[in-house]
Amino acid sequence: MNYFVDADFNKLWKPVTSEYKRFTLPFPTDEELIAHEKRLGVKLPASYIELATASQNGGLLKRNGVPIRDEAGNVIRYVKINHISPIGHIEPEYTYLNQICDYPSLLYNIPNLVVIGENWDADYEFFVLNYRNCGAGGEPTVEFITRKSKRGDADEPVRGDWRYINEKFYWEMTATVANTFDEFVKQLVIMPKPVPFDFAVVKKPLKQAAQETFRQIVKTYGQEEIISFGLYVDDEGTMVAGAANTKSHLEELVAKDPSQKEYFTYCINEWCCDAPCVLHLFDPICRELSIHSRALGTENKIKHFRDKLIQLCVEILAELKAEGFFAKEYHLPILLNVDISNGVLSMSKAKKIRVSLQ
Numbered sequence: 001m002n003y004f005v006d007a008d009f010n011k012l013w014k015p016v017t018s019e020y021k022r023f024t025l026p027f028p029t030d031e032e033l034i035a036h037e038k039r040l041g042v043k044l045p046a047s048y049i050e051l052a053t054a055s056q057n058g059g060l061l062k063r064n065g066v067p068i069r070d071e072a073g074n075v076i077r078y079v080k081i082n083h084i085s086p087i088g089h090i091e092p093e094y095t096y097l098n099q100i101c102d103y104p105s106l107l108y109n110i111p112n113l114v115v116i117g118e119n120w121d122a123d124y125e126f127f128v129l130n131y132r133n134c135g136a137g138g139e140p141t142v143e144f145i146t147r148k149s150k151r152g153d154a155d156e157p158v159r160g161d162w163r164y165i166n167e168k169f170y171w172e173m174t175a176t177v178a179n180t181f182d183e184f185v186k187q188l189v190i191m192p193k194p195v196p197f198d199f200a201v202v203k204k205p206l207k208q209a210a211q212e213t214f215r216q217i218v219k220t221y222g223q224e225e226i227i228s229f230g231l232y233v234d235d236e237g238t239m240v241a242g243a244a245n246t247k248s249h250l251e252e253l254v255a256k257d258p259s260q261k262e263y264f265t266y267c268i269n270e271w272c273c274d275a276p277c278v279l280h281l282f283d284p285i286c287r288e289l290s291i292h293s294r295a296l297g298t299e300n301k302i303k304h305f306r307d308k309l310i311q312l313c314v315e316i317l318a319e320l321k322a323e324g325f326f327a328k329e330y331h332l333p334i335l336l337n338v339d340i341s342n343g344v345l346s347m348s349k350a351k352k353i354r355v356s357l358q
């Protein structure tokens with residue numbers, strides 16, 4: 001049975017270069033293929049083998065966009081895939097994914113999940129052959145799997161669940177992207193350019209999340225003197241959340257190092273109060289931010305996007321202050337700030353933010 005025609009290979013691969021030659025291998029002999037499948041514990045799809053023999057055994061992709069669809073089959077976004085893994089055994093110095101020396105590889109040694117591609121622009125985003133429902137000899141679906149951070153939700157996996165990694169992370173089977181491997185290859189496209197992000201759409205839910213965060217912080221830490229509240233983003237503009245600080249915590253830090261008083265006052269990383277119970281309000285916003293940021297491709301574009309997100313956060317806090325929200329919810333004056341959780345704002349930008357929120 002032929003799964004592909006020549007047109008399916010049109011503009012599929014990037015040229016093989018010396019830097020990435022490890023992603024393209026000679027096809028293994030029959031004996032090597034049998035041994036390889038034995039190591040993996042699965043029978044590789046016939047269409048995967050046909051691609052490797054009729055076109056190319058792995059390599060970097062030119063058609064590097066994978067459509068993610070909703071339940072109705074409509075494309076809702078694209079995820080980047082940098083390569084299709086070759087079939088075969090490679091030298092140990094080229095190993096990745098927990099020192100597994102085979103392409104495709106087992107995902108962190110999870111039985112019945114076999115990695116066939118990866119998004120290098122994101123942390124821990126893989127495409128896998130999923131044999132969990134069809135068995136080791138069946139026809140696997142192709143799934144998009146991502147690593148998630150635990151937040152204490154009741155439905156998060158525990159030790160013994162295949163999705164469990166450790167106390168901090170777990171795997172999430174995010175989407176079925178194709179029912180068969182050949183269907184997966186045929187739907188690959190050149191990654192579309194991202195459309196401009198509509199910050200106006202997220203402004204209202206982000207403002208509501210900020211309000212509820214402050215209310216919950218007052219409820220939780222109200223017995224202490226709360227002196228500051230702010231929103232923070234990460235350096236890539238993929239997330240946003242809220243935090244606050246108390247007078248006693250600030251005084252404790254300053255007592256240890258008086259020279260850093262200004263830093264302790266404004267750096268949200270040093271603040272002590274958050275509201276985990278409202279993180280679900282930020283989650284949909286963070287999901288959209290992350291999707292857009294990861295599709296931008298260059299550091300300059302990501303920085304520009306992040307700076308726009310920071311400005312939106314400043315606008316929201318300024319509006320809430322002008323509307324009397326903080327005065328209504330809390331009896332003492334509150335210092336407001338916007339910061340980066342894993343980066344450093346320039347002095348000029350930090351000063352501009354502080355002036356805007358006075």
